[in-house]
Amino acid sequence: MTTNNNSEPKYVIETQDLEIYYGTFKAVTDVNMKVEQNKITAIIGPSGCGKSTLLRAFNRMNELYAGTSIRGKITFNGQDIYAKEVDPVEVRYRIGMVFQKPNPFPKSIYENIAWTARIHGYKGNMDELVESSLQQAALWDEVKDKLHQSGLSLSGGQQQRLCIARAISIKPEVILMDEPASALDPIATLKIEELMQELKKNYTITIVTHNMQQAARASDYTAMMMLSKEGERSGTVIEFNETKTIFTRPSDKRTEDYVTGRFG
Amino acid sequence: MKEKEVVQGFSNNVNTRNRYGAVWQIIFQASTIVGIIALIALMLNIINSAFGYIAYEARVDPDTFTVDGVPLEQQSKDQLLTLLQSELSSGAYNKLENEKPFADRSREEVFQLIVERIIRPEIVAVWDLWPSLTQADEIRATVAQEFPTAELDFVSWLTSDFVTRPQTSEPLTAGVRTAILGSLWTIFFTVILAFPVGVGAAIYLEEYASDNWLNRIIQTNINNLAGVPSIVYGILGLALFVRAFEPLTSGEIFGLVDPTTANGRTVLSAGLTLGLLVLPIIIINSQEAIRAVPRSLRNASFGVGATKWQTVWSHVIPNAMPGILTGTILAVSRAIGETAPLVVVGASTAISFDPESPFSKFTTLPIQIYQWTARPQAEFQSLAAAAILVLLVLLLSLNASAVLLRNRFSRRF
Numbered sequence: 001m002t003t004n005n006n007s008e009p010k011y012v013i014e015t016q017d018l019e020i021y022y023g024t025f026k027a028v029t030d031v032n033m034k035v036e037q038n039k040i041t042a043i044i045g046p047s048g049c050g051k052s053t054l055l056r057a058f059n060r061m062n063e064l065y066a067g068t069s070i071r072g073k074i075t076f077n078g079q080d081i082y083a084k085e086v087d088p089v090e091v092r093y094r095i096g097m098v099f100q101k102p103n104p105f106p107k108s109i110y111e112n113i114a115w116t117a118r119i120h121g122y123k124g125n126m127d128e129l130v131e132s133s134l135q136q137a138a139l140w141d142e143v144k145d146k147l148h149q150s151g152l153s154l155s156g157g158q159q160q161r162l163c164i165a166r167a168i169s170i171k172p173e174v175i176l177m178d179e180p181a182s183a184l185d186p187i188a189t190l191k192i193e194e195l196m197q198e199l200k201k202n203y204t205i206t207i208v209t210h211n212m213q214q215a216a217r218a219s220d221y222t223a224m225m226m227l228s229k230e231g232e233r234s235g236t237v238i239e240f241n242e243t244k245t246i247f248t249r250p251s252d253k254r255t256e257d258y259v260t261g262r263f264g
Numbered sequence: 265m266k267e268k269e270v271v272q273g274f275s276n277n278v279n280t281r282n283r284y285g286a287v288w289q290i291i292f293q294a295s296t297i298v299g300i301i302a303l304i305a306l307m308l309n310i311i312n313s314a315f316g317y318i319a320y321e322a323r324v325d326p327d328t329f330t331v332d333g334v335p336l337e338q339q340s341k342d343q344l345l346t347l348l349q350s351e352l353s354s355g356a357y358n359k360l361e362n363e364k365p366f367a368d369r370s371r372e373e374v375f376q377l378i379v380e381r382i383i384r385p386e387i388v389a390v391w392d393l394w395p396s397l398t399q400a401d402e403i404r405a406t407v408a409q410e411f412p413t414a415e416l417d418f419v420s421w422l423t424s425d426f427v428t429r430p431q432t433s434e435p436l437t438a439g440v441r442t443a444i445l446g447s448l449w450t451i452f453f454t455v456i457l458a459f460p461v462g463v464g465a466a467i468y469l470e471e472y473a474s475d476n477w478l479n480r481i482i483q484t485n486i487n488n489l490a491g492v493p494s495i496v497y498g499i500l501g502l503a504l505f506v507r508a509f510e511p512l513t514s515g516e517i518f519g520l521v522d523p524t525t526a527n528g529r530t531v532l533s534a535g536l537t538l539g540l541l542v543l544p545i546i547i548i549n550s551q552e553a554i555r556a557v558p559r560s561l562r563n564a565s566f567g568v569g570a571t572k573w574q575t576v577w578s579h580v581i582p583n584a585m586p587g588i589l590t591g592t593i594l595a596v597s598r599a600i601g602e603t604a605p606l607v608v609v610g611a612s613t614a615i616s617f618d619p620e621s622p623f624s625k626f627t628t629l630p631i632q633i634y635q636w637t638a639r640p641q642a643e644f645q646s647l648a649a650a651a652i653l654v655l656l657v658l659l660l661s662l663n664a665s666a667v668l669l670r671n672r673f674s675r676r677f
Contacts, residue, residue, distance in 0.1 A: 064566055066475065093569030103560040105579065115578065116568045166568060 010037040012174055012204045013058055013095075018072035020050065020057050022065070027053045029234045031072075033223050035174070040196055040205045042215035042243065045225030046258070050235030051208040052100075054225070055176050058206065059095035060088040076174075093120060096172035100179040102159035104151030104166070109134075109143050112151045112162055113169045120170050129169060136202075137165035138195050157188025164195065168203065175199065177207040181214065193218045212259055215243065222246040224255045313649030314421045316396040319407045319414040320436065323384040336378070341371040344378055351382045364617055373430075380434050387435055388414050390642040421650035430616040431632065435643040440651050444658065445618045446531065446611075446626035447600060451662075453535020453622065454542060454599045459592055461539075462546030466588075469547070470554040471576050490544035498605030501537025506609055509533075515623030529610035532622040537609050538602055542595035549591020553584040586674040593666040600659055603630040629655045 013035040020028040028050040035041045035058075043051045056062040057070055060081060074081050081091050105112050113130045122129065130147070134140040139161040143154070151162050160180055167175055177196075181189035189211075196205055196218055209215050215222050222243045228236040239252045250256045270276050329336045329347060339347075345366060349357055360366070360377065369377075379385070388411050391403055396418060407416045429439025465486075473479040506528035511517045513528040513536070557580050565575040611631045619626045627635075629651060636648035 059567075061563065061566060064562070089569055089571050092566060096569075097563075097567035099560065099563055099567065101560055103558075103564040105561070105564060106583065116570075119568075119570050119574050119578075163564070166564075170568060 011035060012037050012077060013206070014075045016073040016075075018054075018057070018070060018074060020053050020062065021067075021069045021071070022053075023067040026234045028057075029228050029236045031237045033237055033240045035204060035206050036221065037204050038200055038202075039220040040200050040207060040218055041221040041223065042219035043206065043208045043223045043225060043237075044210075044212060044215045044258075045235065046227075047210070048233075048235075049225045049227055051225050052178050053235075054237075055178055055206060055208045056097075058174070058176055059092045059097055061092065061097060063088060093170065094172050095174040095176060096167035096170070098160070098163050098167055098175060098177045098180045101183055102156055102163055104154070104159050104162050106150065106152055108148045109151050109154070109162060110147040112166050116166050116169055122170075133165040133169035134162075136168055136199070137161045138191065138198070139165055155188070157184045157191060160184060160188070160192060161195065164192075164199075168199065172203070174204045174206065177205060179208050179210060182210060189214070212247075212261075216247050216259075219243045224250070224252070224258065226254055226258070310649045310652050312393045313646050314653055315393040315419070316646070317389075317391040317400070317403050317416055317418050318387055318643065319389040319411050319416045320385050320387045321411065321414045323386055324382055326383050329378075329382075336383075337375075341374055344371065344374045348374065348378055348382070351378075356381070376429070376432065376437055380432050380437055384434070385436050387641075387643045390646060392646075421646045422653050426650055427654060430618065431614065431627065432616055433614065435641070435647055438647055440629065440632060440654055442615060442618055443627050443629045443632040443651070444654065447628040447630075447655075447658065449531040449619045449622070449624070449626060450535045450538060450606075450628055451596060451600055453532055454538040455592075455596060457536055457539030458543045458546050458595065458599075462543050462592070462595075463550050463588055465543075465547045466550030466554055467576060467581070470551050471572065471580065486544050486547050490548055493604075494541055494602055495604040495608060497537055497541040498608030500540065501533060501605060501609045505533035505536050513623070515621065518623075520621065520623055527610075529612070529625060530623045531619050531626045534606050534609050534611060534626060534628070535622075537605050538599040541602065541605060542599050545595040545598070546588075546592055549594065550584070550588045553587025553591065554580060556587060557583045582673070586670050589666060589670040589673065593663055593670070596666070597659055597663060600662065601630055601655070603628075603634050606631055607634075629658065 011034040015031050015033055018028065018031040019026055031054060033041075043055060045051050053062060056065075057074060062068045062070075070082060076091065076095065079086070105115065107115060110130055113133050114126050117126065117129055131140060131144075134143060139158060142158060143162075146153075151159065154162060160183075164175070164180075181192045184192065193214065196207070199205060207215075207219065220243055222241065223237045224239040224246060225235050226238045228234050228238075239246060239250060239255045241251075246255060247259050250259060256262075268276055326336050331339065331343060334343075336344075336347075352360075366374070389407065396403065404416060407414055426439050427444065428441050429437060431440070431442045432438045469479070469483060469486075473482075505513050510528035513530050513533040515521045515530070515532075561579050561583065562575055565579050570578070606628055611627050612625045614635075615625055615627055618624075633648050633651045633655065636644040636651065639645075
């Protein structure tokens with residue numbers, strides 16, 4: 001993990017003329033955006049405009065859905081992640097993901113993290129790793145006495161933080177979050193948002209959210225996605241800027257309508 | 265409740281709709297009751313045949329063989345053998361010796377032979393349970409009048425002796441041990457073949473096979489194979505395991521049997537044939553179970569950079585295992601009850617010694633039941649009923665142990 005202390009911003013993920021297809025259907029068109037290191041980049045927009053599809057393309061999770069393909073380019077630290085020689089497993093190892101619905105493994109809390117570390121050949125002190133991961137995910141105090149209970153016995157918010165702990169246990173460089181708080185109540189949501197602020201010191205975060213307040217509160221950059229044209233079913237990023245610009249002086253009329261709640 | 269005002273275009277029909285629901289409920293209940301009645305009728309029918317009065321006569325009085333005041337039941341094996349040799353023709357004696365050397369037979373087996381071949385108790389009349397209970401006096405009167413030398417006994421055809429005795433041609437001494445062991449050996453090989461191959465194929469088809477025309481054809485064929493009549497598998501087993509692989513299935517190439525008498529009609533052939541029969545069922549059920557593993561769990565695994573194999577091994581298989589086991593239990597239950605393919609593969613109909621290796625000749629419970637029910641005498645119907653009860657108990661206990669195993673798997677979390 002290199003910290004970025006010079007004034008030149010370092011971009012971890014960049015896309016060039018990205019198009020994503022489900023079979024012949026083009027779901028996402030013409031996306032050019034950059035994800036800056038140690039920042040939180042939010043992707044917002046109405047339902048069905050391809051936010052999650054775009055996010056999944058960032059660590060090649062989209063390949064698990066039949067018939068998906070991309071055109072254009074996504075680079076990670078300058079390397080094209082869709083290049084032939086790149087193994088998607090390696091990509092997902094370095095770009096972790098947290099999903100909309102909390103999905104801990106049906107194993108113990110401890111095993112959720114230990115299994116994840118073990119498959120990557122972790123040979124160090126497992127107890128320490130489990131503790132530090134849970135602490136970083138602000139979950140340690142709540143679960144330290146029941147590490148060997150099922151991960152599924154936790155509340156929804158705790159499960160989601162366990163998923164975050166699991167994701168960061170293997171020290172990825174980027175964490176992708178696909179509406180991580182949409183299944184949670186406001187208090188659990190707040191905890192996740194606080195956690196994100198904590199995590200961005202060490203990680204780069206990209207988050208898809210339906211919740212504009214969440215994007216406004218929590219993110220540094222915002223990508224506004226929308227169906228590219230009236231009558232077309234293909235989404236695109238219509239505006240990408242610093243979050244405060246998007247929410248105060250958006251340059252696109254559609255963004256303004258959306259963030260002020262007049263549409264969407 | 266005050267009736268709702270009728271809105272234009274709607275009719276207030278809550279009562280009518282509830283009535284419809286009630287009618288359907290009664291229909292469904294009736295279907296269940298029909299099923300239960302059928303089951304009860306089956307059980308009553310079997311139990312009715314499995315117990316009741318029998319009248320029997322000994323063709324030779326056992327008391328005539330008492331030596332020095334020692335009754336036949338207490339004589340040693342050597343004494344019994346001498347008796348056997350003196351009473352049987354030398355041809356019959358040598359035939360028995362050839363089936364299984366007398367040195368290898370236990371005293372009980374020799375005693376059985378004497379009862380069977382020399383004393384030869386003969387059943388003269390059999391009654392079912394219901395007449396035995398309701399018309400006992402008439403039965404006694406009939407026996408006293410028609411068979412004055414016969415003894416009348418109320419018997420349970422299902423006894424512990426019945427389960428532990430080998431098969432014989434005399435109904436009074438016949439047992440199903442040979443058939444039970446044959447069934448267990450057969451099922452063992454069925455599971456050994458069908459479970460790993462079936463689960464492996466299901467994993468490949470669900471997790472690895474791409475969606476192309478070849479794999480779709482394979483899938484369609486598997487689905488159709490599950491519906492192929494079992495006799496067809498019997499023919500396949502006959503051609504493949506009994507004939508083509510004869511040196512292997514008869515044990516000849518392992519040097520375990522005399523090449524001159526070896527043939528492929530063995531436990532191994534039967535087990536493999538039934539394995540082929542249930543393979544499509546296990547594949548389909550396992551595929552269902554694997555498909556039911558939620559996508560979110562796979563995502564979780566792939567999302568932390570697990571490989572396909574790590575995901576399949578650590579998450580998909582453990583979570584699909586209860587479903588896979590349920591499917592396997594159902595398939596194996598079917599295999600235990602199969603008769604037709606085994607007839608074709610060549611189950612022996614009358615053998616009195618236990619299968620001892622994969623290359624033994626064998627019979628199974630359903631074959632035994634089939635043989636007995638095919639005979640005209642009432643006592644064999646009763647034997648068949650008792651054997652059916654044994655088969656049901658065997659099925660239930662195999663199922664119960666499989667269910668326990670499955671519950672252990674699903675309780676992991």
